Amino acid sequence: MSHPLDALIALETAPDSAQIPDGPGPRAVTAQTHPAWANMVGPYGGATAAQALAAVTSDPRAQGRPAALTLNFTAPLADGEMRITVDPVRTNRTNQHWTVQIEQGEDVALTGTVLLATARDTFSETEAQPPAVPQPTDVDPVPFAPGLPWTENYDFRMVSGIPGRPSDSSETIMWVSQIQPRAWDHVSLAAASDAFFPRIFARTGKPSPAGTITYTVYFHAGPGELAEQGEHLLCRARASRFHKGLFDQVGHVWGEDGRLLVTTTQLVYFKGV
Amino acid sequence: MSHPLDALIALETAPDSAQIPDGPGPRAVTAQTHPAWANMVGPYGGATAAQALAAVTSDPRAQGRPAALTLNFTAPLADGEMRITVDPVRTNRTNQHWTVQIEQGEDVALTGTVLLATARDTFSETEAQPPAVPQPTDVDPVPFAPGLPWTENYDFRMVSGIPGRPSDSSETIMWVSQIQPRAWDHVSLAAASDAFFPRIFARTGKPSPAGTITYTVYFHAGPGELAEQGEHLLCRARASRFHKGLFDQVGHVWGEDGRLLVTTTQLVYFKGV
DSSP states (O other): OOOHHHHHTOOEEOGGGOSOOSSSOOEEEEEEOOGGGBOSSSBOHHHHHHHHHHHHHTSTTOOSEEEEEEEEEOSOOOSSEEEEEEEEEEEOSSEEEEEEEEEETTEEEEEEEEEEEOOOOOOOEEOSOOOOOOOGGGSOOOOSSTTOGGGGGEEEEEEEOOTTSOOSOOOEEEEEEESSOOOOOHHHHHHHTTOSOOHHHHHHSSOOOEEEEEEEEEEOSOHHHHHTSOSOEEEEEEOSEEETTEEEEEEEEEOTTSOEEEEEEEEEEEOOO | OOOHHHHHTOOEEOGGGOSOOSSSOOEEEEEEOOGGGBOSSSBOHHHHHHHHHHHHHTSTTOOSEEEEEEEEEOSOOOSSEEEEEEEEEEEOSSEEEEEEEEEETTEEEEEEEEEEEOOOOOOOEEOSOOOOOOOGGGSOOOOSSTTOGGGGGEEEEEEEOOTTSOOSOOOEEEEEEESSOOOOOHHHHHHHTTOSOOHHHHHHSSOOOEEEEEEEEEEOSOHHHHHTSOSOEEEEEEOSEEETTEEEEEEEEEOTTSOEEEEEEEEEEEOOO
């Protein structure tokens, strides 16, 4: 049985895109929503992000490793097939810029951009150090959202900022790992970096209707550094401001050895007073 | 004489876009680089961001106020004319998603997305509080980068993290205002939120070749709240990790009264060991 992530990113070339353009130009693949990644309405956003990124990284024109992505969730995806169109609009010496769009029928469900980059030797230093927390084996896993299919792909060990408890701070710190182990890569990190529940739950202690509108991930490591990581990711996120139906989230994701792998931000729609 | 920002965002409808689509569909405007906004190579990125955002907000189909933008600088812009194509690919009840692209001839110089949103009454709270700093009138303005035209549009009052001094932290805190006052709006904030010099300068104390590749701004306030602000913005930014030719920047911008106006992130290309 294949890993749930690999099942998710099994893409097929769209019949009208069998010929791959030589250089820039749109190419379409088809993907399917997967029941293991279902959220309350439609698929988990991180799953759709993984599919969008995989459509870029699996394109024969891809040069370099994922460095950044910004994806906008424009409309809920229906269960079933989607069409992902990717286009390497600009290839430079050390980076490559892609546009990405997901459609179902006439509806645009996602827009976005992906940046690939080639490693160069430079000054290297991490400023965002991991918080001092217990080892993952010393924190009990908690049922995160029982019955919500996508959450069953991950093991959540909450260190602080637990949903259901109101707090003066929306900050959550947690260890996250995959229930079925799989070496980390950019596509699986794009999925996992969206695993924070909405910050409004951590702040007010109660669930509210909320959904990510725009999702950005900066990847700080190449494929070798990711594959060396242990299974547990240390994840911290906090909102800066809740106001007039929107809040932001600024998050960081470290490997078990303390190396910073991801800086991630979101803007989220919410209801509730 | 018009304000340098207004001169920058004087856009003209492209001849082939005189007919505005009824609903989604691309529409092109032309803009010019402006000598008052020149950077070392090509225009200041914040100036190009203002032009891209103005192309969206001035489109008759725009609904709501800017909530988020992500712009990717794919190639240096040459001095002269550019073509900005915008498309409202999806309009929902409380938000509207746009794509944006800038071209010069056959070259794609910028890709990106813009989110507009309509205000709704909800829970409201700010978590990212402004740092305790002297009032702007108690900090001396410094020549930021003498001779670099775009910097002459702003008054910079550096509180900490001054370029030219190596530091264990890349954090900079500074007051920024417009030399020629103009009430703040989303377009001028999109320009000003890019006014941080590259974090590598603050960390190592020496300039290195560096350029923003992708730039994200989340706007936390509507037009009324922005227009009420005083002229001075309190700006704080820090890198999370420098590695293999890239670093990120996470920044916040507050008004003089302490209200959080912007959360902004960048991924930046740099050289230097």
